[in-house]
Amino acid sequence: MTATRPSFLVRHADIIFSLKTFLAAVMTLLFALAMDLPRPYWALATVYIASQPLAGATRSKAFFRVAGTLIGACASVVLVPNLVNSPELLSLGLALWVGLCLYISLLDKTPRGYMFMLAGYTAALIGFPSVSEPSLIFDTAVSRSEEIILGILCASIVSTIVLPRSVGPAVSAQVDSWLARARKVSQQVLAGHGTDQATRELRLKLAADIVDLDMLSYHLAYDRNVSRDTPRWLRALRLRMLTLLPLLSSIADRLAALGEDARTSQPKLMALVDDLSRWIGSGMERDPADELRATISAQLPVLHGGSSWNEIMIVSLLMRMRELVDISQDCRALSQAIARGGRPDGARLMFRPEAGVAPVRHVDHGMALWSAGGAILAILMCCAFWILTGWADGASAPMMAAVGCSFFAQMDDPSVGLRNFAKWTLVSMIIVALYLFAILPGISNVEVLLVALAPPFLLFGLLIARPSTFFIGMILAANTASLMALQATYSADFASFANGGLTFFVGTEISTITILLARSVGAEWSVRRLMRKGWTALAFAAESRGNRDRAAFAGLMLNRIGLLAPRLAAMPDSKLSQIDSLRELRVGLNIVDLRRARHHLSPATLAAIDAMLDELAADFRRYEGGAMPGALLTRIDHALAEAMTETRDDARGDALIGLVGIRRGLFPDAAAYRPEHLSNAGSVAA
Known part of the structure; x- marks a missing residue:
């Protein structure tokens, strides 16, 4: 029984996550109703926004969501009372705040960037609806913070206690998959196929996967089931993974330069290349690695003033092959250490990279500033529409502009994301309309309510658990919870519901057109x-x-x-x-x-x-x-x-x-x- 339990958890991880998330949502809703919080649906939506399949990821996102919410709430409390008598200045102030936070979040490529993005659009979510009642802005900000913190706490507790899924095995599995593909590329390169288009594309895919692994590794610090040394070994492994790709490219180039006749002109060298390829494919044990190093050293010619171009190329190839042996052996030892949470086998790691260098990532200040400017412009356009029309429910337009422009700012063409956002929100509105006007009127107690809510929200949890449908599931869950606006008493009104939905689509459409004209690139x-x-x-x-x-x-x-x-x-x-x-x-x-x-x-x-x-x-x-x-x-x-x-x-x-x-x-x-x-x-x- 004990031996089969992990495979059961992995095999049914999506279903387990969905059940756990719905359990956290039920806890949150019951606590919010018992505490008489004014908008319990905010807490319910927060559970689905903060929950992640991995426990460490849920805790890290929860931490940054709490921090971002509190910062955004404080910003709304500062801006709204002081600028409420000047609608144009208030619109500009909130738009600039969203733009500033979005700019900072785009520069920070870690999960911490989510905190800054959330701080921006939280101020919009609190500030714009509070314009009609600015005296209540502090109470609104406090209640918003309480409800979000409640949702985060319930999501974190359930994720940690109920069948927790650690980040460590997920990182280990991703590392093993990467190294398996890297071994395949290494063998293709050593076989003389390194310059083929298919091999080049696979090397590019490995580079992209390192970026994905970076994002997953950030959550290790928030996972209590991961050894303290694991992040250290992962950093060491990442550096070797980074070095391996240009190294393989260099080896491919040197073999291509020696030409096809190297098999006859350099038989010992090519036999060594074949031995290295077999060693990489067989598991990269330590003893054959030492023999390979000795053979490489024995074949190294001594360069001098009269050395030929061919000799220089052979020396370059042999030196790169020695680095490939060292890096491959280290990768094997480090991946095993990460998998078991211990220390690498052997006396020491062989490859000696430069020490003390922090990971460096691409930061594009120009694109971040452009994206922030696009968001500011979209919010201001929605505000202008709201002010000029005098639409009572027009606050939803700039709110949605702030949320949508923030969510999709990293896309080359954010208008595509905004269109999808509107499409799936329309699906949410259909579901909400069915519940508000057909199902909820006949429910008289909370137990029946929870049973009635189970089908759609369990489905949303399944969608969130799968990377290919994560975005769809999160939009459906968050918007369905928010638009349903569950309260202690039933008070649905079709005219109000339709008016709010129309305002949302106006805001999304204005944002889409603005972003399409001012920000989208191919x-x-x-x-x-x-x-x-x-x-x-x-x-x-x-x-x-x-x-x-x-x-x-x-x-x-x-x-x-x-x-x-x-x-x-x-x-x-x-x-x-x-x-x-x-x-x-x-x-x-x-x-x-x-x-x-x-x-x-x-x-x-x-x-x-x-x-x-x-x-x-x-x-x-x-x-x-x-x-x-x-x-x-x-x-x-x-x-x-x-x-x-x-x-x-x-x-x-x-x-x-x-x-x-x-x-x-x-x-x-x-x-x-x-x-x-x-x-x-x-x-x-x-």
């Missing part, structure tokens, strides 16, 4: 913007001195690639989908490595490398896609020629590896480097 526009940000980052990396910033650069670039991947998948026929973003990441990492190696180089080599990097930075600042200028290739080859004359083995090796990586990344189809080609050319003009 996926291709967003892809170009993200790519341009990446090119600017490459220019910045070339201009910087690059001390211990390799991991930070990789994190930023891979986070952008993770944002690119789903957009590129949605537009397979676009020319942009043919651009290899991992190639640019490899170039950036080689730039950072080259900057770090510069302190041990001679003045002549330094001058050549700095001149090359300056030209590379200038080229990427005006880059729009396509081929790089041929003058940059000449600069790179001149820097290679100078680096070949270095007397220190470590300095020469580091410089050559970095320059080779840049050359192969930017000019993969260029002829092989030949130092004698530059022997009579002299110095390249500065």
Whole structure:
């Protein structure tokens, strides 16, 4: 019995979540009615908004929802009484508050951003309906806070006590799935298929999955069933996952550069490649890994001034293969540690990344400001309609504008989300109308009421439990609970219900049109913007001195690639989908490595490398896609020629590896480097 219970919980997780959420909703409604709270339906809606299938996720969202509600309530108490006599100023004040909070939330890519977004539209939900009775704003804000906190407490208690589902196993399962696909990609790369379009697309999908794993990992701190060390091992694993993708791209490039005849010209090297592929597929045990490292070290040729291009490429490939062994072994040990909540097996981790680097994520101040401006404009347009028409129930229009524009601000085209929001709210209104005017009038006690509410709300819980229908379920549950407006006594009025519904759709339609005209962009526009940000980052990396910033650069670039991947998948026929973003990441990492190696180089080599990097930075600042200028290739080859004359083995090796990586990344189809080609050319003009 004990052995089958976990599989039962996993197999029926959706049903269990739905039952638990309805139980929390029943508790909330009964407590709210017993406490004589003025709007118990707010508490009921909060349960479905705050509840998540994972216990840690419910607690983290609950915490941020409480904080956001209190901040928004305070803002409404400050704004409404002071500006109620100037409707235009009050509308502007609330709109600016929503815009400011939305701007901050879009800059914060963690679940904490939800707190700021909620603080914005909570002020609108409290403030706009209170315009007719500003003297009651404090009582309204307090009751709103009480009802939301009650809903959050009930949701958190039930999620924690009743068959809790920990975040830890979900993270572990996602990690295992990612690593399984990464092993498949690694074997495809080592088999010589790394440049195939299918392999490139799979690498992009892995980058996008890291972004999803980031969001899930934030909830670990709120899960009491997770070991204290698990977040630490997950951070270590994430850094290796980030490093693995450009590493595989680099190995694929080196194998492609050696060509198909490498099987006959370099039999030992290719036998080692096959051994590495078999080891990755067989489970990555420690003893074969040590043997692979020893074989790699034995095959490494020593670079010198007369080394051929082929020897340089072999050294680069072997060094990347050694990193692949270290990272693969560490990933296996760390994933096992996360799964069991202990320490990794073995004496120590093998891959030594830069220490002390916090995760770096893409932040777009321009888009955040644009989205906030669109929300402000939509709210003001709804307010203008409300004021000019004198519609008594017109407060619902700017309220819905604030909520809708906040929810869908991260979409390339928020108007699509707003349309769907309106569509599913219409479904909610049909359900509510059925209950208000056909079912509820015949109910005389709370027990029968709860039985009557069970069918739709249990269905909503099932929809929320599934990622593909989460959004639909949350809209249906929250809007059905809010629009039904359950009170201690039945007081439904069809005219009021219809009027409120009409106001909602007016607000949503005005918001949709405003956002469509002022804010919506296509996926291709967003892809170009993200790519341009990446090119600017490459220019910045070339201009910087690059001390211990390799991991930070990789994190930023891979986070952008993770944002690119789903957009590129949605537009397979676009020319942009043919651009290899991992190639640019490899170039950036080689730039950072080259900057770090510069302190041990001679003045002549330094001058050549700095001149090359300056030209590379200038080229990427005006880059729009396509081929790089041929003058940059000449600069790179001149820097290679100078680096070949270095007397220190470590300095020469580091410089050559970095320059080779840049050359192969930017000019993969260029002829092989030949130092004698530059022997009579002299110095390249500065």
